[in-house]
Amino acid sequence: MSFYEANADVHEYQKKADDLHLADERYWHLLLHFTGKESEIDDPKFFFTKNGKTDPQRELHATIDAFYNETTLDDNSSACRFPARLEWLKEKLELKDLPIVTCKKYDEIVKKLDPKSVTLVFPAAHINSPASMFGHTFLRINSSYNSKLLSYAINYAAAADPDKENGFIFAMKGLSGGYYGTYSLLPYYEKLKEYRDTEARDIWEYDLDLTPDETKKMLRHIWELSDTSSFYYFFTENCSYNMLWLLEVARPSLHLRENFRYQVIPLETVHVVEDQNIVKSKNYRASKRTELLAYEKVLGEDAKEKTLKLVHEKIALQDIVEDTSLSLEQKQVVLEAAIDLLEYEFMKSRIKKEEYIKRFHEISSARASLGKGTPLEIVTPPNPDNGNRALRTSVEQGWRDGKSTQFIGLRPAYHDIRDSSIGFMRGTQIEFLDFEMSYSDHKIQLEKATLVSLESLSQRSTFFPEFSWRMKTGFDKNFMDNDAHYIFTVGAGYSWGNEYGYLYTLADPFTYFNTNLQTGVGGSVGVVLDKSENFTTNLALTHRWYYAQKNQWLASLSENYRVNKNISLQFSYEYKDKEITPQKTYKVAFNYFF
Amino acid sequence: MKKILLGAVVALALATTGSATVNDQTGCGLGAMIIRDNSSAVMLALQATTNGIFGNQTFGITSGTLGCKKTQFVMNDRASEFVASNMDQLASEISKGHGESVDTLAELLNVQDKPAFASALQANYNKIYASQNAKMSDVLDNISTTAI
Numbered sequence: 001m002s003f004y005e006a007n008a009d010v011h012e013y014q015k016k017a018d019d020l021h022l023a024d025e026r027y028w029h030l031l032l033h034f035t036g037k038e039s040e041i042d043d044p045k046f047f048f049t050k051n052g053k054t055d056p057q058r059e060l061h062a063t064i065d066a067f068y069n070e071t072t073l074d075d076n077s078s079a080c081r082f083p084a085r086l087e088w089l090k091e092k093l094e095l096k097d098l099p100i101v102t103c104k105k106y107d108e109i110v111k112k113l114d115p116k117s118v119t120l121v122f123p124a125a126h127i128n129s130p131a132s133m134f135g136h137t138f139l140r141i142n143s144s145y146n147s148k149l150l151s152y153a154i155n156y157a158a159a160a161d162p163d164k165e166n167g168f169i170f171a172m173k174g175l176s177g178g179y180y181g182t183y184s185l186l187p188y189y190e191k192l193k194e195y196r197d198t199e200a201r202d203i204w205e206y207d208l209d210l211t212p213d214e215t216k217k218m219l220r221h222i223w224e225l226s227d228t229s230s231f232y233y234f235f236t237e238n239c240s241y242n243m244l245w246l247l248e249v250a251r252p253s254l255h256l257r258e259n260f261r262y263q264v265i266p267l268e269t270v271h272v273v274e275d276q277n278i279v280k281s282k283n284y285r286a287s288k289r290t291e292l293l294a295y296e297k298v299l300g301e302d303a304k305e306k307t308l309k310l311v312h313e314k315i316a317l318q319d320i321v322e323d324t325s326l327s328l329e330q331k332q333v334v335l336e337a338a339i340d341l342l343e344y345e346f347m348k349s350r351i352k353k354e355e356y357i358k359r360f361h362e363i364s365s366a367r368a369s370l371g372k373g374t375p376l377e378i379v380t381p382p383n384p385d386n387g388n389r390a391l392r393t394s395v396e397q398g399w400r401d402g403k404s405t406q407f408i409g410l411r412p413a414y415h416d417i418r419d420s421s422i423g424f425m426r427g428t429q430i431e432f433l434d435f436e437m438s439y440s441d442h443k444i445q446l447e448k449a450t451l452v453s454l455e456s457l458s459q460r461s462t463f464f465p466e467f468s469w470r471m472k473t474g475f476d477k478n479f480m481d482n483d484a485h486y487i488f489t490v491g492a493g494y495s496w497g498n499e500y501g502y503l504y505t506l507a508d509p510f511t512y513f514n515t516n517l518q519t520g521v522g523g524s525v526g527v528v529l530d531k532s533e534n535f536t537t538n539l540a541l542t543h544r545w546y547y548a549q550k551n552q553w554l555a556s557l558s559e560n561y562r563v564n565k566n567i568s569l570q571f572s573y574e575y576k577d578k579e580i581t582p583q584k585t586y587k588v589a590f591n592y593f594f
Numbered sequence: 595m596k597k598i599l600l601g602a603v604v605a606l607a608l609a610t611t612g613s614a615t616v617n618d619q620t621g622c623g624l625g626a627m628i629i630r631d632n633s634s635a636v637m638l639a640l641q642a643t644t645n646g647i648f649g650n651q652t653f654g655i656t657s658g659t660l661g662c663k664k665t666q667f668v669m670n671d672r673a674s675e676f677v678a679s680n681m682d683q684l685a686s687e688i689s690k691g692h693g694e695s696v697d698t699l700a701e702l703l704n705v706q707d708k709p710a711f712a713s714a715l716q717a718n719y720n721k722i723y724a725s726q727n728a729k730m731s732d733v734l735d736n737i738s739t740t741a742i
Binding site for chain 1: 623624625672676679680682683685686688689690691692694695697698701702713716717719720723725726727
């Protein structure tokens with residue numbers, strides 16, 4: 001039998017498909033990434049017909065036709081390229097006498113991945129880059145191995161070439177759909193090296209209750225997408241959003257995507273998946289940085305300094321090994337921490353590879369000779385899924401200079417340092433489009449319209465003597481008069497913390513874009529107390545020196561009470577020096593996140 | 595909306611430090627872990643922010659042992675691949691005497707008693723990593739002769 005001669009009647013199957021209304025079925029639309037108007041896949045290779053992107057029925061007919069009229073019987077055959085479509089049509093239409101194809105590459109992947117279950121993986125924020133708080137999500141396909149390191153990660157990302165693009169272009173293109181998004185499949189350990197080690201992000205894993213059969217279904221579809229690309233939109237058709245398609249293909253009764261209209265913040269996908277009750281268990285992997293901070297705690301002051309000196313070669317390895325002031329356990333920990341810190345410094349390109357290998361080998365060898373120790377204990381922090389949802393609405397009753405004033409606020413994203421830090425990285429803030437209006441004396445006024453505000457108050461430690469920074473741009477009411485003005489400010493400084501809280505001091509140059517530019521610099525100190533699970537106290541004091549020889553004090557005190565994950569009460573007092581009399585505002589706010 | 599985002603991105607670019615893009619290098623010896631090259635601070639921030647990747651993370655299952663010397667005693671592709679890609683992690687866990695990579699290797703080599711395996715590896719560290727230039731094939735062969 002030649003494969004060119006289709007001995008089954010393609011038209012009959014097409015008619016049967018029409019009679020069964022297969023082209024209207026949800027699963028078919030899922031396979032095509034069809035949203036009602038068109039498919040989100042932009043690559044013509046993904047369709048058998050020119051109208052495939054907009055016409056699911058025609059694509060269905062063309063698919064049946066392609067399966068019976070293969071032009072090749074190897075990896076490039078239609079059946080090998082579209083195993084999910086094939087499987088489904090075979091089942092629905094009872095397709096008979098299909099050409100026999102050999103799918104070498106696909107079979108190899110299925111064999112190697114040995115798909116059994118799925119885990120949603122969320123690498124949390126990256127220190128000093130609060131915008132990464134938006135995070136990232138990808139899926140892990142677990143095999144029958146016990147070790148999760150042997151599973152594979154399926155990742156969707158914008159593909160850019162760093163040699164050809166500068167950062168600015170990359171960002172602009174990334175936001176506006178100027179890149180192609182593509183899927184990649186990598187061993188999970190490679191992903192851990194990337195996120196956990198190099199980027200020092202804590203990893204959160206959510207094991208889903210998908211069955212081996214559903215997982216296999218998903219893999220078939222992933223394979224169909226492997227060679228295609230689509231425009232990548234940072235806020236909407238991004239990494240996390242595309243993972244939702246895959247989950248829905250695995251189990252079509254799941255409705256995940258429809259929870260998102262305007263943007264898909266990766267952590268929000270975790271919330272949505274949890275709402276569907278498909279998370280079986282959760283797991284935490286500490287980043288290299290978190291691990292080193294835990295070592296700092298175990299080490300104590302003296303041993304910590306010695307570790308740092310050892311890594312920076314200010315003290316010889318032999319001196320540590322022979323140090324009589326250190327116990328055997330302490331020596332074990334010093335050397336372990338030194339190995340990790342050395343790796344970290346190497347990953348940050350602070351030491352050369354030859355130097356790294358030599359020292360790594362020496363210290364590891366010395367550590368091994370000290371025998372069995374106690375494994376480092378790392379306390380699992382609150383799961384990010386305990387953090388508030390992204391969108392905040394606020395209703396506030398206030399008293400400003402003795403007058404009753406009402407406020408309402410809306411903030412689509414995401415977190416500020418006065419909120420409870422449960423589920424977020426301490427000392428980080430990211431706000432997009434934070435609006436607040438006030439009503440008093442029959443007048444409605446704009447209180448603030450922050451376009452973006454970012455803060456990274458990174459508490460310094462022996463191993464991580466980092467600096468803190470923040471920026472804000474948008475309208476605020478902190479200027480000398482009583483109106484809202486547009487400000488741009490970027491500042492830097494230091495922060496220190498312990499288990500009770502942290503304090504910071506920053507210098508913030510600023511510019512107000514009034515009729516004439518008003519520039520100046522602010523000096524701030526602040527304290528945030530967050531030891532209690534439900535109460536967060538925030539105190540900030542700023543002195544501003546304006547270029548136009550004006551001075552100004554700004555002070556604020558707030559107490560945040562976390563009623564539950566998505567409700568908080570906030571009591572605050574604000575003092576602002578103004579041209580004539582200072583302005584004092586007391587507020588009680590009710591915040592609801594969803 | 596675009597203007598707003600532009601502002602955000604520029605500000606972020608101005609205000610962030612750190613370094614670099616990720617250079618995904620696997621090799622057969624120590625120090626071949628992912629390292630950063632010394633390009634700009636901005637890139638990392640943007641990369642973390644926009645969930646972009648640079649370089650070509652591909653779709654496929656490459657063996658990860660390309661260009662590595664073959665093992666003499668251990669005929670186990672998956673184990674070779676794992677060791678080649680996790681040289682540093684494995685060495686550091688062996689020196690500490692425990693860890694997920696050590697357990698993974700035990701599973702790949704069908705070793706039942708994982709704690710005993712980890713202890714044996716630790717005790718034989720200097721034989722397994724006879725020099726700083728030890729390669730995957732040396733490590734895996736040495737493990738098979740000393741710890742199993």
